[in-house]
Amino acid sequence: MAVVPGVLRVSLVDLRSARRAADSGDAAVSIAELVTRSQAGDQDAFTELYARFHKAVHAVIFSRVSGRDADDLVQDVFADAWAKLESLRDPAAFPGWIMRLARNRAVDQLRKAGPVREVPDVAVNPPPRAEARAALEALRSLPDTYRETLTMRLVEGLSGPEIAERTGMTPESVRVNLHRGFKMLRERLGGGR
């Protein structure tokens, strides 16, 4: 990539990135280690990666695609990730990498099948259906910026720090997105909750 003259890289935010990597300590090292072992063919390590990331991947897909297709696509993403994992040069970049795989797969599905189908999503433990569907429709109507993080939080039950770890975003960015997105969600639900 060509270097643009007169432009130098950051100092302050690089320090933040380095500190975040250090503070993450065991979690960040573990993800990279799991990836390295998976790259070497260790399926148990990859199963552990699935356990940590399947909810975040599902959120990325489910925020765009109906539930039944989403479940299949989650499996496709991880099958794809297993097949392509050796091409990932930096194991620590796995979170952002698998999020991109998930988005690409969801977008491809939308192009093939169109937006969310009429077939209703089936909740595992269904609450009152009409109200849940209304909430889900409102969630899916949000801009991409907010839709994914709110799906991770409200559907999958991930906390903000967990979302940050699984997506590669900073905790501050996650917090911004959650709050701004929730405000928009509240407005679309009529603010009556």
Place this chain on the structure above:
Amino acid sequence: MNDYLYNKQGEDPEVAQLEELLGGYEHTAELRKPLPERRRGRAALYVVLAAAAAVAVALAWPRGESSQPVIADGDPPPPASRCVAGGDGFAFASQNGGVTCDGAAAESGVLPVDTWLETGADGSANLEIADIGSLTIFGDSRLRLVGTGQDEHRLELARGKVSAEVLAPPRLFVVDTPAATAVDLGCAYDLSVDEHDVTHLRVTSGAVSLERGERLVWVPAGSEVSARPGQGPGVPVSIDADAELRAAATKLEGGDASALPTLLARADDDDVGTLWNLLSRTEDEQRGLVAARLQELRPRPSSVAEQAVLAGEPRALEAWRDELESALFE
């Protein structure tokens, strides 16, 4: 910090109710096995196939199609456009006509690396930024894809205005302008370059780091800043800042320290971003005054020592900035 939406600490009945409604859709399935077999050398095969496909497309692209300009007898055929759909780069689509890619009119296509996309005075376009967001390109703009990859997606805005909405890890998306570089930290913003090559940035969500050389300014949501050629970014101000505060900030950018008391007197809760950025632009007694005013509005974290702030230690300033960004939602 009690922020139930973010860290599940404390209570928020509204959030809890939506969790109850939507939690039934959570994903619980196990990993499907067996996993597919990995084939050695697959990556190399993909490169060969892609190259072959590119050659096949180049040979098969018919001349004289409706998307090509009319060719008069004796004229050499125009070169095939590099902005064809299916190529490597960022997909774009005209929203209002008047769009050219690589010098040729284009309704849609793919913007390849090292290629300019331009909009006419009344034109506009949408550009997909890999899989992390999108860019709206307004009229009379000139934009180039500098590079795209796993670690960074980089554009150059030579003139005009764009509006970006990005959801990605920080520093993955970067836009160079003549006066400074906008580094996305997970946000939405408007960025423009005027006829004097002055860069204007307004952040509507999240935060952006605007940088040139060693000068780096933090621009949080609800703030705006300009960067001038040869000078780099100025002092960010709140979008709602009054004329007196803006004038004082402009004087401080020019090195007129006498404007500081006016700015401090007029600064309120909306101006904490301005004050934080001034910490690194001031020294000694002036920095002390800025720190004191910021402390009144948004106290620094208990983990940050006053002396460290007065000494301008990057980690201390960074920790206070993190607190400011989080406090926007309390």
